[in-house]
Amino acid sequence: MFERAKFSLPLAGAILAAGLAGCGGGSSAQPDRQAGQVSQGVAVGEPAPSLVMTDFQNMAREASCAESRNRLFIIDGKQVLWDRAGNCADASYEQVLFGARPDQVLCSAGDTIAGPRTTCPDTASRGMFDTIVQNLDKADLGLGSAHKVERFSFLPKAGTQMPFERVAKDSFSGVVDKKNLVIKDEAAWARLWTEHTAGRNPVPELPKVDFGSKMLVAVFAGESGSGCHTIAIPRVVAGAASIQVEVDERELQTFDVCPAVLTHAMQVVAIERSDAPVEFVKPGAGTDIAFKTISQTTASGVEEARNVVIKDAEAWKLLWAYHAPGQPAPVVDFGTTMVVGVFMGSTSPCYSTSIAGVRRGDGKIVVQKVDRHPPIGVMCAMLVTHPAHLVAIERSELPVEFATEVVQQN
Numbered sequence: 001m002f003e004r005a006k007f008s009l010p011l012a013g014a015i016l017a018a019g020l021a022g023c024g025g026g027s028s029a030q031p032d033r034q035a036g037q038v039s040q041g042v043a044v045g046e047p048a049p050s051l052v053m054t055d056f057q058n059m060a061r062e063a064s065c066a067e068s069r070n071r072l073f074i075i076d077g078k079q080v081l082w083d084r085a086g087n088c089a090d091a092s093y094e095q096v097l098f099g100a101r102p103d104q105v106l107c108s109a110g111d112t113i114a115g116p117r118t119t120c121p122d123t124a125s126r127g128m129f130d131t132i133v134q135n136l137d138k139a140d141l142g143l144g145s146a147h148k149v150e151r152f153s154f155l156p157k158a159g160t161q162m163p164f165e166r167v168a169k170d171s172f173s174g175v176v177d178k179k180n181l182v183i184k185d186e187a188a189w190a191r192l193w194t195e196h197t198a199g200r201n202p203v204p205e206l207p208k209v210d211f212g213s214k215m216l217v218a219v220f221a222g223e224s225g226s227g228c229h230t231i232a233i234p235r236v237v238a239g240a241a242s243i244q245v246e247v248d249e250r251e252l253q254t255f256d257v258c259p260a261v262l263t264h265a266m267q268v269v270a271i272e273r274s275d276a277p278v279e280f281v282k283p284g285a286g287t288d289i290a291f292k293t294i295s296q297t298t299a300s301g302v303e304e305a306r307n308v309v310i311k312d313a314e315a316w317k318l319l320w321a322y323h324a325p326g327q328p329a330p331v332v333d334f335g336t337t338m339v340v341g342v343f344m345g346s347t348s349p350c351y352s353t354s355i356a357g358v359r360r361g362d363g364k365i366v367v368q369k370v371d372r373h374p375p376i377g378v379m380c381a382m383l384v385t386h387p388a389h390l391v392a393i394e395r396s397e398l399p400v401e402f403a404t405e406v407v408q409q410n
Helices: 008-018 054-061 123-134 186-196 313-323
Strands: 069-075 079-085 093-098 105-112 115-119 149-152 164-170 179-183 214-220 229-232 236-238 243-246 248-251 266-272 278-281 286-288 292-297 305-310 337-344 352-361 364-373 388-394 400-408
Touching: 054 069, 054 079, 093 123, 105 123, 164 214, 179 186, 214 278, 229 266, 305 313, 337 352, 337 364, 352 388
Parallel strands: 164 400, 243 278, 364 400
Antiparallel strands: 069 079, 069 149, 079 093, 093 105, 105 115, 164 266, 179 214, 214 266, 229 248, 236 243, 286 352, 292 388, 305 337, 337 388, 352 364
16 A cells, blocks of 8 residues: 655645646466356355445446556455555545445545545444455455455456566567467466476576466567567556457567577566456557656655656646755756656665656557566565656647556566
8 A cells, every 4th residue: 555755745736736647267266256246255155135246346447546456355245345546646545445335435544635544434344444454465355264355356447557567578488389378377377388488497487476366468479580579568458348468569679680590579467367358459550759867766755656747847846846855956848848757656675667668659648667576575675765767758738648567577
């Protein structure tokens, strides 16, 4: 859960007033459940008939400030937890425990214009709710076997960027045929990894994936005689009734002359587990936009996770005052230029964030954000950092979206 920065209240109010924009096949240990379906959860039991998930699903699909996290859980077949987080200056995260309907709020906690706040109209639910909020990363929400907890699967609103985590990317794969795959269980993943790493010594360790909450999508380019042939997944987007995985295959010439070498480019990413069909599509026609770094640091004064778009001098002055206190703001010509930035929030030296690319197409601008995390189990120094990256791009009135890729560093 995001923690609110000590400067966030004046920063949020002032910048918003000044013109800040940017809110702009297999088995599973914990199966998802779709509307109208009943599935096995953490414990045995059937949901009460009075609990209808359609209203909750519509609420979550239409929610703003839910780009980073948007999840529904059914508890004991009679209560629903909504956990969401996004890239808004205020109300950037919230957890709400409901009864059988969205108008039955038992407890809520989240970011408000006055700072973090927890309320429980139903005082009897406070103990359970506090446990849940402290254990959002656990499949059972910290409630244990005495409770049944089910993850309710739904697609975000059509057009929503879906975060994804890079699991593997290579130019030389043992998979020599061109193919796209969806992997939902450990056995299928192990077989694919064995094929991908064939002939290597030592064999790279199989990356760990929690198939209870995640699934994999994989793209293989097949054999190419060019050392510049690449394949990548730049974006994953929710469609009206499917998940659309963009596949960008091209000759990325990083040498004066591409070496004549056989390659088998591939990439595997993890996305939120879903029963929705997956479509592999070509990226829409577009052009890369040049960008210039204004600031890239691990010591930003902005202590909240957020993405920003700045289009005027007053908003820029206010943001910079919090980002780099005491330093003069770089001069930006907002007649021809605008600033986009990503802030990771309070973290440790093992984490970083950056803007890897900016692209115009399909009537919008997409900022490709890369968050780098340490490998699972790695101990990080007990220091607090605040990674951030601010860049200048050509001014545009097109809406700006941020596509987030998570990369585990070696």
